[in-house]
Amino acid sequence: MTLLRVTGLRTEFRAGGAWHAAVDGIDFELRQGEILGLVGESGCGKSTVANSLMRLLPGTARIGGGTAQFGDDDLLALDEVRLRSLRGSAIGMIFQDPMTALDPVFRVGLQIEETLKQHLGLVPAAARQRAEELMRSVGIPAPAERLRAYPHQLSGGMRQRVALAIAICCNPRLLIADEPTTALDVTIQAQVLELIRTLLVAERGAGVLLITHDLGVVARVCDRVAVMYAGRIVETGAVTDVFGAPRHPYTRALLQAAPTGEVPRGQLPTIPGRVPVLAARPTGCSFRPRCAHAEAVCAVPGAADPIPLGPDREVACVRHAAL
Amino acid sequence: MTAELQRPSLRRRLASLGRGTVAGTGLIVVLLLAALFAPWLSQGSPEAMDFSAVLVGPSSAHPLGTDNFGRDVLTRVLFGLRVSMAAAVGSVAVAMLAGVPLGLVAGYRRGWIDAVIMRPADVILSFPAIVLVIALAGAFGQNLGLMIVTIGFVYTPIVVRVMRGAALELDGALFVEGARARGASHLRVMLRHVLPNAIAPVLVQASALMGVAILMEAALSFIGLGVQPPTPSLGLMLSDGRSYMGQAPWLVVAPGVGIMLAVLGFNLLGDGIPRLLDPARRARA
Numbered sequence: 001m002t003l004l005r006v007t008g009l010r011t012e013f014r015a016g017g018a019w020h021a022a023v024d025g026i027d028f029e030l031r032q033g034e035i036l037g038l039v040g041e042s043g044c045g046k047s048t049v050a051n052s053l054m055r056l057l058p059g060t061a062r063i064g065g066g067t068a069q070f071g072d073d074d075l076l077a078l079d080e081v082r083l084r085s086l087r088g089s090a091i092g093m094i095f096q097d098p099m100t101a102l103d104p105v106f107r108v109g110l111q112i113e114e115t116l117k118q119h120l121g122l123v124p125a126a127a128r129q130r131a132e133e134l135m136r137s138v139g140i141p142a143p144a145e146r147l148r149a150y151p152h153q154l155s156g157g158m159r160q161r162v163a164l165a166i167a168i169c170c171n172p173r174l175l176i177a178d179e180p181t182t183a184l185d186v187t188i189q190a191q192v193l194e195l196i197r198t199l200l201v202a203e204r205g206a207g208v209l210l211i212t213h214d215l216g217v218v219a220r221v222c223d224r225v226a227v228m229y230a231g232r233i234v235e236t237g238a239v240t241d242v243f244g245a246p247r248h249p250y251t252r253a254l255l256q257a258a259p260t261g262e263v264p265r266g267q268l269p270t271i272p273g274r275v276p277v278l279a280a281r282p283t284g285c286s287f288r289p290r291c292a293h294a295e296a297v298c299a300v301p302g303a304a305d306p307i308p309l310g311p312d313r314e315v316a317c318v319r320h321a322a323l
Numbered sequence: 324m325t326a327e328l329q330r331p332s333l334r335r336r337l338a339s340l341g342r343g344t345v346a347g348t349g350l351i352v353v354l355l356l357a358a359l360f361a362p363w364l365s366q367g368s369p370e371a372m373d374f375s376a377v378l379v380g381p382s383s384a385h386p387l388g389t390d391n392f393g394r395d396v397l398t399r400v401l402f403g404l405r406v407s408m409a410a411a412v413g414s415v416a417v418a419m420l421a422g423v424p425l426g427l428v429a430g431y432r433r434g435w436i437d438a439v440i441m442r443p444a445d446v447i448l449s450f451p452a453i454v455l456v457i458a459l460a461g462a463f464g465q466n467l468g469l470m471i472v473t474i475g476f477v478y479t480p481i482v483v484r485v486m487r488g489a490a491l492e493l494d495g496a497l498f499v500e501g502a503r504a505r506g507a508s509h510l511r512v513m514l515r516h517v518l519p520n521a522i523a524p525v526l527v528q529a530s531a532l533m534g535v536a537i538l539m540e541a542a543l544s545f546i547g548l549g550v551q552p553p554t555p556s557l558g559l560m561l562s563d564g565r566s567y568m569g570q571a572p573w574l575v576v577a578p579g580v581g582i583m584l585a586v587l588g589f590n591l592l593g594d595g596i597p598r599l600l601d602p603a604r605r606a607r608a
Contacts, residue, residue: 056503058495059434088505100497105519105602114515115505152603166505 002069003174003207004030004053009066009076011045011052013278020278021064022048024231027306030174033201035208037218037239039254040228043275046211049228050178052076053209054093055083070174089119092167096179098159102151108162109135109147112169119170134165138195157188164192168199175200175208181217193221215258219243224312227251230275230286232304237313247315249323250287285317293323340595347591354585358404365398369555378571388573390564396577399555403578406556407585410471410540411533417475418482419529423518425479426486430521431513433494441487444480452477456539460548470549474536485528489521496520523597530593534586541582557582 007027012019023045030036038046051057053068053075068075070091073082087093095101102111112134113127122130128147135143138161151159160180167175177196181189200206210222218225218239225243226236227250235248246252253271273290276282284303288294297303297318306314317323340348357364373393381388387396429440447455459473493499493516502512541558543549550556552563557578564574598604 054504056500084506084508086506087503088507093501093504095497095501097497101501103498103502103516103520105600114507118506150602163501166501 001032002029003032003034004209005067005069006049006053007067007069009049009052009068010064011048011057011061012064013061015060015279018279019062019064022061022231022278023052024281025066026228026231026233028226028233028236030207030209032173032207033205034224035197035201035210035222037222037225038209038211038228039213039215039218039225041213041254041275044228045231046213046228047178050093050176050209050211053176054087054091085119088115089170090172091174091176092170092172093176094160094163094167094178094180096182098156098163098183099151101163102159104151107148107150108154108159112147112162112166115166115169130169131165134169135162137199138162138165138168139191140165157184157192160184160188160192161195164195164199168204171204171206172200173206175206176211177208178211179213180210182212182214189217190220193217197221215243215255227254230281232286232316233306233314234287234304234316235314236306237309241313247309247320247323248287248317249291249293253290293319295319340598343591344595344598347588347594350584350588351592354404354588355408357401358408361398361401361405365401366395367398369394369399369402370553371395378567378574380571381573387577388571390560390571390574391567396560396573399560400557400577400581403555403557403560404581404585406467406544406550406554407537407540407582409467410474411536411585411589413471414474414478414536414539415529415533417472418478418532419525421475422479422482423486423522423525426483426525427490427513427518427521429483430487430490430494431509431517433491437487440483444483447477447480448484453539453542456543457546457548460543465548465551467550470540470543474539478532478536481532482525482528486521486525489524490517493517493520519600523600526596526600527593530589530596534589537582537585537589541578 006029008025009023010021010025011023012021026049028036038049040046048061052063055075057063063076066076073086075083078086102108109128109131112131113124116122116127116130117124131147132143135146140146140158140161146154154162175196180196181192184192196208200208210217212218222239224237225239226233227242227248228234229250235242235246235251242251243255246255256269257271259268271290276286276289282288282299283301284299285291285294286304288298291298303318304316306316307320308314371394373389375393376385376389377393378391379385379389385395385397387400389395390399425440429437455477456473459476460470463469463473499512499516502516507515540549540556541561544556544558545562550559552559560578561575564571564578567574
């Protein structure tokens, strides 16, 4: 069942008096009990997608269009009061840097209890008890004592577990995880991903939008993947399909650039050039200047419109059949 | 680990503050108590004259001597401290009550709200504080209450500026965004997360302003625009004692030392505030 359906999302930033689209009309769908990976290079707009859905954009940004249907609500059109009641309860969010994601002046227990009191209306004693259970469920040893710890007294992995405990404390139906494991070392990374998978997806049937630049993370935990480039989604599909048989030249290049255990030491393949700046995106396909297969047809407006390849599989490349 | 999460003992907490802060806090507490209990600590009224003992040096009857009207200097210093402490605490309280909310909103919301708050603040700031206080005191009259409000008014833009800067620094902090992502309202985020994390520099500024307020009261009273005689004030005592500096130096030394100790106390107190408020630094010491 569809949990979140995003259509035509467009988010613009103001620069030099003009509005430029950092997210340029994207569509995707997230189902219940599914982890969707949103991958791309730095600056491709993937975090902006997360912040747009939560409507936590800075003052220099605005939503230029689109809808994000979540249950009966369009997240992009909701009023502030209704939005606040969804944030932290039906929609949880965790961020990249566990070092700064918790308020340094309050004990972590208080920070979990705060959200519980606000959304579930728990009395202090019940909130404390629930906070302790949550701390235990995210794998924090001696949770009763750890509730009294300040963030600086916990390691990065512990803090991300606390952040996860806060994000799931009101049983969200949707978790938006923006690079949740990027700042963690590999073993902790695997543990946190496993927690997300078991606690949210397996036990509660929630959907997860996992934003990352790490293809290994996507391969390990995601069911489906959407590859983003310069504000657009260039390819979507099941992870096995997209990674097994990529159809977009950008996806291919990205997969080739990913280090694997078998590659002998030496230079890793890279994608030449860089992501075009907001104000100077090329016409047609944005990847055209960096693409080895670009031809005149790629510059035609609409050259990067998504083309369905089958159920659940789309690619945004006019030349996909020839490649 | 478990032991570290226990509440530290009072002794450890005090030690973590550093000697200067403890000394400053102690000094301020002693001076506040002295001002509060002045009637019980001294002999009689600060305005009681004794023409049989004029300009007498320090003795057991008059530990700090007497002035040109035979009034006990210790008594007058203690009562003068009341005026100084009231001016310090009162004016800073006025400035904080007005300045903290304004600075917080300006720094957190930014944009046009920021401009509306900051432009008038900049205008007030562009006048030298003492000149503005003298002008206001001249215009509205001279009594302690008015002086407190006047100094508080001049202080407000200073507090606004510091508060705004500290709040601005937290713009985009993940835990602020995180609080919004958990469904907290702007008001709640401001009061629960921005204010506690941004208040330290404001309190440091406040303690310094208290020291300056004591000097300002002294200066105003010295030039006759502050507290009016015969009410004792440390600044007024300095001004009156000037004429007898050669024959009775205790007349200027006593209030001078009083002013110095109060200013020093507030400044030492201010040094320890950031450590007191930051859990990480509190633990490290």
